[in-house]
Amino acid sequence: MFKKNNSNYISSKETKRISKENRRITSEIEKKRNRKHIPESEYLTTMKNPENVVEFDNVHTYFFTDIGVVKAVDGVSFEVPQGKTVGIVGESGCGKSVTSLSLMQLVQRPQGQTVEGEIRFNAGEKVYNIVNTPISVMQTLRGNEMSMIFQEPMTSLNPVFRIGEQVDEIVKLHNPSMSKEDVKRRTIEMLELVGIANSEGVYRMYPHELSGGMRQRICIAIGLACNPRLIIADEPTTALDVTIQAQILDLMRSLKDKINSSIMLITHDLGVIAEMADYVVVMYAGRVVEKGTAQEIFKTPSHPYTIGLMRSKPVVGKQVDKLYSIPGKVPNPINMPDYCYFKDRCELSCEKCNGSYPGVIKLSPTHEVSCYRYQERKEAGWLMEEHLGKEGASERENKE
Amino acid sequence: MMENTKKISDATEKTPDKNDNILEVSHLKKYFPIKGGMLGRQVGAVKAVDDVSFTLKRGTTMGLVGESGCGKSTTGRTILRLIEKTEGSVLFNGKDVYSLSHKEMRDMRTKMQIIFQDPYSSLSPRLPVGEIIGEAVREHNLVPKSEYQDYITSIMNDCGLQSYHKDRYPHEFSGGQRQRICIARALALNPEFVVCDEPVSALDVSVQAQIINLLKTLQEERNLTYLFISHDLSVVEHISDTIGVMYLGGLVETGETADIFANPLHPYTQALFSAIPMPDPDLKRNRIILEGSIPSPANPPKGCKFHTRCSHCMECCKTVEPQAKDMGNGHVVKCHLYDTK
Numbered sequence: 001m002f003k004k005n006n007s008n009y010i011s012s013k014e015t016k017r018i019s020k021e022n023r024r025i026t027s028e029i030e031k032k033r034n035r036k037h038i039p040e041s042e043y044l045t046t047m048k049n050p051e052n053v054v055e056f057d058n059v060h061t062y063f064f065t066d067i068g069v070v071k072a073v074d075g076v077s078f079e080v081p082q083g084k085t086v087g088i089v090g091e092s093g094c095g096k097s098v099t100s101l102s103l104m105q106l107v108q109r110p111q112g113q114t115v116e117g118e119i120r121f122n123a124g125e126k127v128y129n130i131v132n133t134p135i136s137v138m139q140t141l142r143g144n145e146m147s148m149i150f151q152e153p154m155t156s157l158n159p160v161f162r163i164g165e166q167v168d169e170i171v172k173l174h175n176p177s178m179s180k181e182d183v184k185r186r187t188i189e190m191l192e193l194v195g196i197a198n199s200e201g202v203y204r205m206y207p208h209e210l211s212g213g214m215r216q217r218i219c220i221a222i223g224l225a226c227n228p229r230l231i232i233a234d235e236p237t238t239a240l241d242v243t244i245q246a247q248i249l250d251l252m253r254s255l256k257d258k259i260n261s262s263i264m265l266i267t268h269d270l271g272v273i274a275e276m277a278d279y280v281v282v283m284y285a286g287r288v289v290e291k292g293t294a295q296e297i298f299k300t301p302s303h304p305y306t307i308g309l310m311r312s313k314p315v316v317g318k319q320v321d322k323l324y325s326i327p328g329k330v331p332n333p334i335n336m337p338d339y340c341y342f343k344d345r346c347e348l349s350c351e352k353c354n355g356s357y358p359g360v361i362k363l364s365p366t367h368e369v370s371c372y373r374y375q376e377r378k379e380a381g382w383l384m385e386e387h388l389g390k391e392g393a394s395e396r397e398n399k400e
Numbered sequence: 401m402m403e404n405t406k407k408i409s410d411a412t413e414k415t416p417d418k419n420d421n422i423l424e425v426s427h428l429k430k431y432f433p434i435k436g437g438m439l440g441r442q443v444g445a446v447k448a449v450d451d452v453s454f455t456l457k458r459g460t461t462m463g464l465v466g467e468s469g470c471g472k473s474t475t476g477r478t479i480l481r482l483i484e485k486t487e488g489s490v491l492f493n494g495k496d497v498y499s500l501s502h503k504e505m506r507d508m509r510t511k512m513q514i515i516f517q518d519p520y521s522s523l524s525p526r527l528p529v530g531e532i533i534g535e536a537v538r539e540h541n542l543v544p545k546s547e548y549q550d551y552i553t554s555i556m557n558d559c560g561l562q563s564y565h566k567d568r569y570p571h572e573f574s575g576g577q578r579q580r581i582c583i584a585r586a587l588a589l590n591p592e593f594v595v596c597d598e599p600v601s602a603l604d605v606s607v608q609a610q611i612i613n614l615l616k617t618l619q620e621e622r623n624l625t626y627l628f629i630s631h632d633l634s635v636v637e638h639i640s641d642t643i644g645v646m647y648l649g650g651l652v653e654t655g656e657t658a659d660i661f662a663n664p665l666h667p668y669t670q671a672l673f674s675a676i677p678m679p680d681p682d683l684k685r686n687r688i689i690l691e692g693s694i695p696s697p698a699n700p701p702k703g704c705k706f707h708t709r710c711s712h713c714m715e716c717c718k719t720v721e722p723q724a725k726d727m728g729n730g731h732v733v734k735c736h737l738y739d740t741k
Contacts, residue, residue, distance in 0.1 A: 091604040211693045212468075241467040241631060243690045246675035250689055268605060271634075271677025294681040312609035314638035316661065316676055322616070323638065325609035329574065 015066045022064035026110040033134070043132040047122050053230050053262045054080040054103065059117035059131075061095075061102045064110075068334040072098040074286035075117070078279075080230065085256065085263040087277030087294070089270060089309070093330060095286040096266045100232045103130060103264075104148060105138050121146065123229065144174045147223040151235035153215035157207040164203035167191070167222055174226045190221040193258075195251055213244035217251070224255060231256070232264045237272060249276060270313055274298055279366075282306050285330055285341040287357075292367035302369045304346045340372070348373060421491075422593055422625045423456040423479070428488035430471075430478045434698060446698045448474040450649035451488075456642075458592070461619065461626040463640030463657070465633055465672070467694050471649040472629045476595040479627070480512055481505065492593065510540050513586035517598035519578035523570040530556075530566030533584045542589065552588070558621075559584040560614060576607035580614065587618065593625045600635060612639060633676050637661055642730075645669045648705040649697055655731035665733040667710050704736065712737055 048055055061073040073095045080086045088096045101107045102114050103121070119130040123145045128137070150156040158166060167187040172178065191199035194217040207215055216236065223231055233252065237245040253276065256263055265276055273280055273294070280297040282290040282305065290303040301307045311324035328345040331337060343353045352372040361374040431445035448471045456462050464472045477483050479490050481497050490497045492512060500508055516522040523532055534552045537543060543551045553563045559580045570578055579599060586594055596615065600608040612635065618624060630636050636643060643660045645653045645668065653666040664670045671688040690709050695701055701708050707717040714736060722734045
């Protein structure tokens with residue numbers, strides 16, 4: 001009786017039906033993926049803009065769970081231009097990491113599947129559509145053309161192998177013709193590049209002998225060992241101290257220019273984004289709610305969620321009596337509403353918000369937002385600041 | 401419950417003057433022994449807390465900042481006598497915490513509480529929330545049995561939890577709500593002093609704001625005193641009245657929050673503050689990037705502990721340990737740079 005009142009309650013019969021249905025869908029996709037000899041024409045494509053390294057085009061990554069389909073990434077589109085840093089911000093569970101994992105094809109299969117959309121990756125001569133690329137081809141791309149730096153430097157290194165072996169491994173794998181001495185030389189070179197003074201000594205050390213900052217440097221060295229075109233940094237500094245964070249961010253910035261690659265930086269820290277990113281993508285509940293250049297996002301945040309996020313973070317040198325907090329919580333990912341996902345938490349929602357999910361509205365050539373407020377504004381010259389009240393407006397003035 | 405809140409308000413009314421220190425910590429030291437050799441003898445010590453002294457006024461918040469491994473949490477726990485000190489004294493309401501007998505300490509514990517960092521591992525997964533919050537209340541017989549349920553409900557309401565949450569288990573809650581349970585558990589005993597050991601670091605930005613606001617409201621309502629341990633400087637600036645900056649087991653700078661942020665004196669504090677990422681893409685700052693990482697507390701450098709990473713290092717820094725120097729308005733700094741002044 002107690003359980004029936006709970007809206008999340010699902011009977012075992014229902015669960016069985018869902019899981020049967022899920023298996024049907026996923027096995028179909030898996031079958032298609034596991035064919036032998038997939039012709040190149042199926043996964044090679046062309047970039048919309050050859051200046052970009054990655055183009056996400058309406059990507060949907062779903063997880064088929066026994067209690068329903070979780071739309072972790074639900075129609076995400078953005079680009080990463082060559083040599084630029086794109087920051088992705090959002091709260092935990094908003095699909096930041098799954099977006100990057102989809103790009104690496106590392107989503108847990110068969111439950112997790114990219115069911116729709118295209119991820120175009122520019123690997124120089126060829127352009128791959130990651131969604132259809134077979135695993136054998138992916139293996140030549142991963143680590144070589146794109147690589148990932150993970151959040152936890154403590155757990156992403158293998159504790160039973162020496163540092164040298166772990167960096168050697170990736171160099172050797174992608175350059176099979178290299179001799180042993182060359183591989184070692186390359187590894188030592190990489191360790192020096194990431195600012196490890198005693199590189200010969202560290203080569204023979206185990207991960208537990210190093211501090212968190214040093215370990216993250218090793219992870220960066222592993223990531224950069226093959227001069228990738230794209231580095232995906234998934235919360236690279238969250239586990240580190242402020243002073244070490246400054247070191248690592250500084251290092252990443254200088255290395256990016258040195259090997260001319262792009263960075264996709266995933267974080268929930270707006271401060272880190274402001275320092276590193278050229279372009280910012282704000283995600284909420286699996287969708288992009290706002291994107292634009294760093295200038296646009298920080299000077300004129302437009303989506304109510306972005307504004308709320310900025311106001312809820314205490315900023316050094318700006319005293320407020322009470323921090324703003326976004327009311328409510330993220331909706332249940334299994335039963336997403338069909339109206340704007342943010343409507344229930346939004347203080348500025350209007351009648352129009354009851355309609356279907358708002359489309360993308362361009363505020364400038366680079367600044368896009370998904371909110372009905374701006375559709376009106378476009379039509380009637382309506383200004384956001386007036387409705388935000390004095391506090392919001394004066395805050396913005398202070399920043400400028 | 402009424403009785404208890406009355407007790408607290410009595411205590412505060414008695415001494416409304418500004419010099420009412422709830423906590424006086426002097427020369428507190430905590431060394432963890434390193435055992436080694438065949439016989440397991442002590443071969444060294446990790447100097448986790450090395451000569452820390454500060455006072456805390458009733459109803460205020462002191463922020464304790466520093467890198468990980470600098471002894472912030474150990475300081476907090478040694479004050480609460482969750483781990484035993486090596487040297488020094490801790491006076492709580494004028495009484496030496498370490499001179500109390502086991503029984504007296506039990507009563508004292510209701511007056512000082514702690515909120516832990518990780519709300520995922522600090523709650524027992526096998527107890528319903530009402531039991532987690534009420535366990536200590538019943539243990540200490542703080543309220544009569546007949547009022548017990550109402551008391552728990554009112555505490556939960558104060559902390560933003562609903563009364564029907566009482567029968568649920570911790571896994572049914574989100575991170576922010578778990579932290580509320582931790583806060584409710586600490587406050588159920590009506591403490592005067594709460595150590596907040598990184599209470600918001602594991603939470604999302606928007607949830608973080610809710611918890612900080614809650615802590616602030618509760619402080620105003622109950623006249624609580626916080627020792628707020630955190631490595632997030634922007635949070636510390638927001639919540640604290642005074643700040644202590646720790647480096648390698650020692651306090652290098654203490655003072656009013658506004659003073660320290662406007663005019664950081666110690667080179668370490670300056671470097672720490674310059675490393676804070678600011679949400680403003682146009683801001684270009686002269687960042688002081690510290691080389692290397694924090695030395696091992698088992699074998700701290702001689703003289704000033706910071707001299708190995710300091711950009712202003714002088715000859716005397718390497719041999720002579722700097723003394724605390726008051727630069728006015730309670731702004732105390734330990735650095736040779738200010739010796740001559």
